[in-house]
Amino acid sequence: MRDLPTAWIRVDANKILGRGHLSRCLALADMIKEDWSVCFLMQASNQAFCEPLLADWPVVYFEHDDVLQTLLNPKDLLVVDSYAIDNVWRLKHRELVACLVDINDIPGKILGADIIINHCPGLNANQYEVEPDTVLLLGMEYAILRITFLAYAQTAKLDLAGEGVFICFGGADPYQLGHQAALSILQAGFEAPVWLVSSAESPLLECLLAYTNFHLLHNLSANQMKKYMLQSRVLLISASILSFEAVALRKPMLVLYYVDNQALIYKGLVENGMAAGFGWVECAKELINIATPFLSLYHSEESRRQMIKQLQKGIDGLSSERIRDRLRSEIKIKTFS
Numbered sequence: 001m002r003d004l005p006t007a008w009i010r011v012d013a014n015k016i017l018g019r020g021h022l023s024r025c026l027a028l029a030d031m032i033k034e035d036w037s038v039c040f041l042m043q044a045s046n047q048a049f050c051e052p053l054l055a056d057w058p059v060v061y062f063e064h065d066d067v068l069q070t071l072l073n074p075k076d077l078l079v080v081d082s083y084a085i086d087n088v089w090r091l092k093h094r095e096l097v098a099c100l101v102d103i104n105d106i107p108g109k110i111l112g113a114d115i116i117i118n119h120c121p122g123l124n125a126n127q128y129e130v131e132p133d134t135v136l137l138l139g140m141e142y143a144i145l146r147i148t149f150l151a152y153a154q155t156a157k158l159d160l161a162g163e164g165v166f167i168c169f170g171g172a173d174p175y176q177l178g179h180q181a182a183l184s185i186l187q188a189g190f191e192a193p194v195w196l197v198s199s200a201e202s203p204l205l206e207c208l209l210a211y212t213n214f215h216l217l218h219n220l221s222a223n224q225m226k227k228y229m230l231q232s233r234v235l236l237i238s239a240s241i242l243s244f245e246a247v248a249l250r251k252p253m254l255v256l257y258y259v260d261n262q263a264l265i266y267k268g269l270v271e272n273g274m275a276a277g278f279g280w281v282e283c284a285k286e287l288i289n290i291a292t293p294f295l296s297l298y299h300s301e302e303s304r305r306q307m308i309k310q311l312q313k314g315i316d317g318l319s320s321e322r323i324r325d326r327l328r329s330e331i332k333i334k335t336f337s
Helices: 020-032 044-054 065-071 087-094 147-153 177-187 222-231 241-249 260-271 291-299 301-311 319-336
Strands: 006-011 037-043 059-062 077-081 099-103 115-118 135-138 165-168 194-197 214-217 234-238 253-257 276-280
Touching (some): 006 020, 020 099, 020 241, 135 319, 147 222, 147 319, 165 177, 177 234, 194 222, 234 241, 234 291, 253 291
Parallel strands (some): 077 099, 099 115, 165 194, 165 234, 194 214, 253 276
């Protein structure tokens, strides 16, 4: 059995940030585990939140970044997916490894990365200020998704089937957007199933549970998420990693965004006809009127048909192979240069 170099994945996740960054890093770990021995690097303050999610992977929990100096090896791969990482940090740590990969949602001036991956639709290289040798992997052909969704995308067909709505604004849903959206739809007389994924506490929950077609879900596996998303007619979700999973499943969606790093994803999805847009949301009260655009999409078969046609142009399910090939190629170039 050959010894593999290590792929260190430095990522942040907690109750405030949610698990989106960690979810895509877990997906990347699955993509590259045949070529690298994967180990996650997590801040000790996030251990309670992350430990259950990382049960199947080696993890180093650290108090200070200085510990990386003793862990990193010149043959290793270092992946970073964290807003706490800046150009100074990347430039310093790139010298310690064979290749540094930066995963981000927001283009701009990014130094110290050998490879940048941003799977947001509609991006172009002109939105970045990088070093001459930096490789940009942009757009949905480099989507970092769990294998369950990538595999489905490879054979997905135009399918208008489904009943009900799947609602999710992140498992933590710190602003309780999901509860308000569900209540607004139910109060508008919606009688099909309403599946809400949320672990947030909300004063609206008692009222929601009075509706027999309301179903509260939490801690779903990838296969469970796929099941509920596929059986729904329309998804009501944030412009986050979840929206890329929706693209892979070819499901019509109404999207919104409530944090800055979702803005470009939202723009790309809406402008490319892959989603209907509700816009920027600052608080749950702004979702009181969401039933109108939701019901419009839900009852318009033609709108959903045209949206699915656009979704079919998105994720093809082959991004895993593309990402692995580019990583192998870049490390080979650096090794022999």
